[in-house]
Amino acid sequence: MSQPALERILEAVLQAAGKPLSLERMRELFDEHLAPSAQELRSALTRLQEEYADRAVELREVAGGWRLQVRSDYAEWVGRLWEERPQRYSRALLETLALIAYRQPVTRGEIEEVRGVAVSSQIIRTLLDREWVRVVGHREVPGRPAMYATTRQFLDYFNLTSLAELPPLAELREPSEVLEHPPLADEQAPDGTQPAWPPADGGEEEVETGTDFHTLLEELNAMETGLKTDFADLPPPGMDVEPEDPDEQ
Template structure:
């Protein structure tokens, strides 16, 4: 039996996986003595992506590898496959996630100092459970507070290959003009979403007027802007199993 074209094998694997596949994982599809090189895989993926130019789905590279997903233009129609109406993110959730993304690694106390209000334990728990953030160490100060950073799952969910693709803070200053809103799914909708991991993710938008909020999002952006140049853009030096390491200078 002759082997199909490399692009077709990769297409079949990506369709079956329903999640990003790295080049290393794609090479494991082949016998060791017949495995294509990473360069050959990349060339085949480019050809495959080009073949979808006029299709409703696309081939996208994210932090976890390559995946097939519905183009964002079709989200208004495809999203109607799920009847449950998801909730929106709260401003507190958005601000906490933004601080972790733009100033990582960061402790809960540092987040509270910038926002001016306490960070709900439920927010941290939710971010950890969704595997969007993780503990990467402990600050070498009294109490040794945990330091949080984003994960590859965070990048995959928001269609990014690295933190370098985070939008510049200047482009999101007018948060009220961002459309459409990102929605936070409850358990029922999340279960449906797990069956369609190829759905694209839309930009963030926060709820206004949350009780207890003392720091506006514009003020938060001002705080972050001075820190943007020092943003972490890799993961290899963020070691979750090194609690004694002082990463204060990271």
């Protein structure tokens, strides 16, 4: 039995995988003497990507590798396959995530200094549970607060291959206007006081993840410096990272 074309094999495994596959993982699927080179894989993936150019499904490279996914243009209809509501996150959580993405590595206290309100433990725990954020070390100051940075899962979720693809904040801001976002009702200022401003409905403003993440960046001013653009410090797959207390500041 002859072997199918490389593009067809890759198409099949990517459809079945349900997650991004790296070039190394794809090579492992072949017999050693028949395994294509990395260049051959990339060429086949490029041809496959061109085949999907005018289809509802696209082949996309993200930080974790290559994956087949439905184009965002069809999310409205595909989303109706599931009865539960799409996952929504508070504005406070997305602002915290944006600060980590643009100022990493950053401590919880530094996030609070920029936002002007305390970051709840639940927000940090949610980001850790989603594996969008990880602890990369501790600041050498009294209390040794944990420093947070984003992960490959964060990049995969937002269709990025590296942090360098995040839009520059200078392009997102109106030069003559600085947007201000008052504290949310369940937030506290770092000194423990309750903010006087409540939203109209008395609760956190919810924002659905996706492209809305980028619109929030308009409100995060003067944070271009120190942008991390690679993940060379990531531990190898399978290496355990010491768990940290999300309440630690």
